[in-house]
Amino acid sequence: MKTNQNNKKTVPTQEQIEVVCRQRARHFWNWLTWSLVYYVVINLFLIAINWFTSPHYWWVLWVIAGWGISLLMTAIEKSIKY
Numbered sequence: 001m002k003t004n005q006n007n008k009k010t011v012p013t014q015e016q017i018e019v020v021c022r023q024r025a026r027h028f029w030n031w032l033t034w035s036l037v038y039y040v041v042i043n044l045f046l047i048a049i050n051w052f053t054s055p056h057y058w059w060v061l062w063v064i065a066g067w068g069i070s071l072l073m074t075a076i077e078k079s080i081k082y
Contacts, residue, residue: 028078028079031078032075032078035071035074035075036071039067039068039071043060043063043064043067046060046063046064047060
């Protein structure tokens, strides 16, 4: 933001607004990418554990569904915020 001679803040320029928007979008997509990577890798590990320990009951589906809903809600919240 530019300041005038009295050190009062002025309206940001269009370029400054675009830079901030790009940074926020980059931050959001970086967060989303890594969150999905963690989600997939950990759930694959849990599926393997479920398969070898109790294949008659797929408890891992509860974990996948709960975590997926939480991830979706957080992504929507963050996308609105940014």
